[in-house]
Amino acid sequence: MQTLDEIVAESPVFGGLEPAQLQLIAGCAHNAAFSKGERIFREGDAADTFYLVRRGRVALTAHVPGRGDVTIETVEPGEVLGWSWLFPPYTWHFDARAVEDAGVVAFDGACLRGKCDADHALGFELMRRFAQVMIDRLQHTRTLLLDVYGHGPGS
Amino acid sequence: MATAPAAETAPRGAMAPEPYRVASRAPETVDTWTLLLEPLGAPIVPAPGQFNMLYAFGVGEVPISTSAAPEPGGELVHTIRAVGPVTQKLCATEPGDVIGVRGPFGTTWPLEEARGGDLVIVAGGIGLAPVRPAVYHALTHRDDYGSLCVLVGARTPSDLLYVRELEDWRGRFDVEVGVTVDSAVGDWHGRVGVVPRLIPGAAFDPAATTALVVGPEIMMTFTAKALLEQGVPKERIYVSMERNMRCGLGHCGHCQLGPMLICRDGPVFRYDEMEALMGVREL
Numbered sequence: 001m002q003t004l005d006e007i008v009a010e011s012p013v014f015g016g017l018e019p020a021q022l023q024l025i026a027g028c029a030h031n032a033a034f035s036k037g038e039r040i041f042r043e044g045d046a047a048d049t050f051y052l053v054r055r056g057r058v059a060l061t062a063h064v065p066g067r068g069d070v071t072i073e074t075v076e077p078g079e080v081l082g083w084s085w086l087f088p089p090y091t092w093h094f095d096a097r098a099v100e101d102a103g104v105v106a107f108d109g110a111c112l113r114g115k116c117d118a119d120h121a122l123g124f125e126l127m128r129r130f131a132q133v134m135i136d137r138l139q140h141t142r143t144l145l146l147d148v149y150g151h152g153p154g155s
Numbered sequence: 156m157a158t159a160p161a162a163e164t165a166p167r168g169a170m171a172p173e174p175y176r177v178a179s180r181a182p183e184t185v186d187t188w189t190l191l192l193e194p195l196g197a198p199i200v201p202a203p204g205q206f207n208m209l210y211a212f213g214v215g216e217v218p219i220s221t222s223a224a225p226e227p228g229g230e231l232v233h234t235i236r237a238v239g240p241v242t243q244k245l246c247a248t249e250p251g252d253v254i255g256v257r258g259p260f261g262t263t264w265p266l267e268e269a270r271g272g273d274l275v276i277v278a279g280g281i282g283l284a285p286v287r288p289a290v291y292h293a294l295t296h297r298d299d300y301g302s303l304c305v306l307v308g309a310r311t312p313s314d315l316l317y318v319r320e321l322e323d324w325r326g327r328f329d330v331e332v333g334v335t336v337d338s339a340v341g342d343w344h345g346r347v348g349v350v351p352r353l354i355p356g357a358a359f360d361p362a363a364t365t366a367l368v369v370g371p372e373i374m375m376t377f378t379a380k381a382l383l384e385q386g387v388p389k390e391r392i393y394v395s396m397e398r399n400m401r402c403g404l405g406h407c408g409h410c411q412l413g414p415m416l417i418c419r420d421g422p423v424f425r426y427d428e429m430e431a432l433m434g435v436r437e438l
Contacts, residue, residue, distance in 0.1 A: 059347065071339040074347045076356065099344050143349045144337050148371040149280035149310040 004029050007105055011052050013080050013129050021122050024115055028108040034058075034098035040081070041092045047084035048110045053077050056102030061095045073140065074099065083130050083137075085109025169404055172210045172255025173199060177248045178230060183316050187281060188246040189222065189234045192256065198229025201259030203266060203288035204395065204423045208403050209233060210255030211244035218400040218418065219245075220285035221259070224292070231256065234284035234316065260403040262423040264289040265393060266296075269365035273302040275357065275387070277378050279350050279370025283307055283316045285395050285422075286369045290324070297329055302364075304357045306333040308350025308374070312343045331358055350374065351381035361386030368426075369395040376433055379426050392426035 008014050008026040017025070032051075034040055040051070040058060051058075053075050060081075061069040072094065075081045084092050086109065116123030175192035183189055201207060201221040210216045217239075223232035237246040248254065266289060274293050278286050293303050305324060309315045315334065325332040333353040335346040346353070350370070364387050368375045375394045382392055398410035398417040405419030413432045415421065 057344075057346065068340055071343065071347045074345075076346065140349060140352065143351075143377060146373060147310070147337070148374045149308075149314065149337070 004031070004105065007052070007054070011105075012078060013052065013133065017125060021125065024119075024122065025107070025112065028111040028115070029105050032104050032106040034102045034104065036098055036100050038098045040096040040098060040102075042095050043092050045092050047082060047090045047092045048108065050080060050082035050085050050107050050109050051104040052107070053079055053081055054103045054105060057099040058102055058104075059097050059099045061097060063095065069095065069097075072144075073137070080130075080133050082109075083133055086113070086126070086130055169257060169260070172208070172216075172257045173197065174253050175231065175256045177250050177252045177254065179250055180246075180248060183234060184314050186238070186246075187234060187236045187316065189232060190245065190248065191226075192231040192233065192254070194229045194231075195253065198225065199231065199256055199258050200225050200229070201231070202263040203292055204264035204285065205259040205261045206285075206400075206403075206418075206422060207231065207233070207256050207258030207260065208400075209235075209241075209245055210257070211241050211248075212253075212255060214244045215241040216255075216257070216401070217241045217245070218260070218397075218403065220395070220422070222284035222287050224288050234281065234287075236281045257403060260400075260418055262421055264292075264367055264423055265365060266292050270296075270299045272300065272363040272365055273304070273359040274300045275302075275304045275306070275354075275359050275364050275366040275382070277306045277308075277350060277354070277366065277368045277370075277382075279308045279374040279378075280310065280314065281316065282370035282374075282395070286367055287317065287320075289367055294324075294327075294330070302331065302359045303329065304331045304333070304359055306335075306350060306353040306357060308335050308337070308353075308370070310337050312336050312339055312345070333357060349377065351377045354378070354381040354385060362388070364391060366392045367395075368392060372396070372433060379430070389427040389430070390425055393423055394426055394429055395422045396424055396429065397422060 005026045009022050055077055058075040058081055059071045060073045061071050064070050174195040178191040178193045181189045206218045206220040208216045209219050219233045219235055222234040235242050235245050237243040276286055293300055324330050335348050335350055335353055339347050366382050366387055368378050379392050396417050400418040401407045401409040403418045405416040410417040
């Protein structure tokens, strides 16, 4: 069974960090599990945590009056769930729910924010890596906005 | 060009439509139907990737890719999305109605060239229909290929084609099936996101992979980029192009794309032949 230190070191988002930085990040982490259908966070709530999905699938949803909960993206194993912990006002923009039983590593974002303030090299690295996460999500969202199947020609 | 060369001479049935009777009409989605057509004359035999011109008498003709290998009795299978007058008329046919068919036209999926390597098939929206014959070919000749990945994207769960077949394929131990939709409500437990995002997680050897990609052009562009990022050589990525095809023979020029006539030189092209043309806004 992998230790938290190993999981953090091997994750795509933290891979390549200095051992001391990895140890510091792993010190803010713990394993967690969510049952199928369980809500992980809710829009507007304080974003003090972020997650590394290890197994299962998590849906990011928005409640649309008249349509119910619309899934706008799923987060798969190896991917990061949540970046709102890093930027004011530190609140979630969407809901997150486990589509199936999910195992995650939960990181104390508030704790890490404090460590980033005290260690700017760590802060820069985390900002750079989460900027990449956000860019990926932005590109994904832009592609979705194209609605490529909406008016496509017939086969 | 590695795809099968266009015929030097027009195939039989190229100029005058052959009569076909609608044997059955099955709904796939709210606006998409699959027609089983039985020949009343000599059968037309398309290969995977090719298309026929389907003629709704009195309304017009449209190019529709074959969506299954020809049946033993020469029947054709075409999946059609009702988006215009001709396709709406075709989708509204009833068993017993007669339509005209010209063809087969165009190049084929490079299934022979792909033998011995991995095969990644990526389809978006109704693009699963033109590539379905390639999937069946690979399943029938499973030992000829290494990994077989079928990655499918659709707008919503209710827009997915051939759901039962996707479930069957997913149930096999020798096929990796990935399905994603752009958005979902209700009890969808599958993946939500664009289809290129399925590619990094699929199990294939990029250097030994042939990729077949079909869907809206922008989806094919993003998918090709994702395949290139994984290391699939440009010349091993194939796309199926679509333009306003009228004659099917390369005579009328309606489907011209730069130096290419899609009906004659395509619809299946190597991506390295198409990449520059797909990026020209004026074309």
